[in-house]
Amino acid sequence: MEKLPKSIVPIIIVVIIGIIFISNSTVNISSGEAGVLFKRFGGGVVTDEPPLSEGFHIVAPWNDVFVYEVRQQTIDEKMTVLSSNGLDIKLDATIWFEPDYDRLGLLHKERGEDYIRRLIQPAVRSATRTVVGRYKPEELYAQKRESIQKEMYEETEQLLRDQYVLVNRILVRDVSLPxxxxxxxxxxxxxxxxxxxxxxxxxxxxxxxxxxxxxxxxxxxxxxxxxxxLTDKILREKGIQATLELSNSSNSKVIVIGSGDEGLPVILGNN
The missing domain is CATH 1.20.5 (Single alpha-helices involved in coiled-coils or other helix-helix interfaces)
Incomplete structure (x- = not known):
């Protein structure tokens, strides 16, 4: 095999260096993700600019990009906590959350990539202990699940305020008593x-x-x-009306004109 001309060797070296440079300078952010830029010689984590959005980006090869999922995410938690009288209560909950997109740089700088384990899970567990600790077992059994969910959400939101994450909702799937x-x-x-x-x-x-x-x-x-x-006159008038009706009846055969005990006509005869 013939040796390459000396004039081509530098070109090959430049091409290789260029390929390495380009491969280390491109970042692809997928759907539902965002990137935090770390400038190695420019002040570290960029917090005063929006994160890198979805798509293709070119960055300096000596800088790094940390990719975060920014769509809504889910955590399932199974916890055993104490009621107000010290009995074990098992509770299953689902947490819907997402990072604060506009402050993603601060989340990475101050809390790190493992923010779910460091922030969200401890906050939810603490809130659950606080809420369940207010009730006796019979109150938890009869309490509407929506009320417990609301209290847990409010407690968690308070704990995670200014922590660069957003808790959208907490769902209580099951509450188990002894x-x-x-x-x-x-x-x-x-x-x-x-x-x-x-x-x-x-x-x-x-x-x-x-x-x-x-x-x-x-x-x-x-x-x-x-x-x-009902006076005597009214009764006598009613009797006369009744007599007239009887006289017109097909069952009446003989009418005797005269007076009875009450001064009313007497009707005799029938079929």
């Missing part, structure tokens, strides 16, 4: 439900009794008013 406590609470709730049902029946019976009494009093008052309005 089996003996759970059984006792379920038994107590069942008894309370039966007591409420019995009370409801008593109230319903009392209301029905009141309704019947009011109805009877109304009928008695109506009869009293009716009796007071």
């Amino acid at each position: 089996p003996t406590i759970k059984t006792a609470i379920e038994r107590k709730l069942k008894q309370e439900q039966e007591s409420l049902e019995y009370q409801y029946r008593l109230e319903k019976a009392e209301k029905e009794k009141q309704r019947q009494r009011i109805e009877a009093e109304g009928k008695a008052a109506a009869n009293e008013i009716l009796s007071a309005s």
